[in-house]
Amino acid sequence: MSTSTGNLSAIPRYDPATANQVKTSNTGIGSTAQEIQNNFMKMLVTQMQNQNPLNPMDNAQFASQLAQMSQLQGIESMRASIDSFVKQVSSSRLLDQSALVGREVLAAGPLVNWTGDSPVNFAVNADAGLSNALIRIKTADGRIVDEIALGGVGSDIQALTWDGVDSAGKTVAPGTYRVTVEGLTFDGKTAAGNVLTGGTVLSVQRSSNGVEVRLNDGRIVNDTQIMQIGAKQAELASGA
16 A cells, blocks of 8 residues: 655755855845845844754844944945035025126137138137147148248247138138147147137036036037136127
8 A cells, every 4th residue: 555645856955055145136136225224134133043053143243334334334324415416506606606707718729710801819728738839720521721920839828810811822712611720739739729709698507517608609608618708798889
């Protein structure tokens, strides 16, 4: 007669090598200080519940894990404080730069508009001193129409004009031209300087790069690229 033992194979066997292992999941530890704290405490409680009673967790190890949790909380709180401070500074800069609206400024911009009668005004400077500086005026397709030897260029702004005459002495056609300035650094390397052109500030706005300024010629520049601030258009019109 056969004897039935039932489905004994379905009963899990005790394995001392894996019994005390803490089960882990594929989820992250959290993105906020509260989530990190909650998840850390869950893992710590699970670890204590599944520890070997004959070889419990060492007190020093327990204290070390609590210290790690406290450190994570401190880092997260510091990051939140820094983010808040950056937002406050950005808001303050936006309000400060709102005073630029309506003012004439010199800002980074290589394009000039030659109307055919009035000289073109622009300026140049350099972040680091340049020697043997050369200004090139180019058409939209990159053809050089004029070159001007400037000598040295430094951080001081040099105001310049171009009369619309090319290197052959002929007046060029009206249109938009690109101005570049290059020179040699102290170690003989070629480097570019800054070309500054005028415009009127229409508005200021916050962006991921800080505070941006929109000019009447369509340019949008960072407020750090504004090198000179003049009077408001209303003040110029009234002669103030």
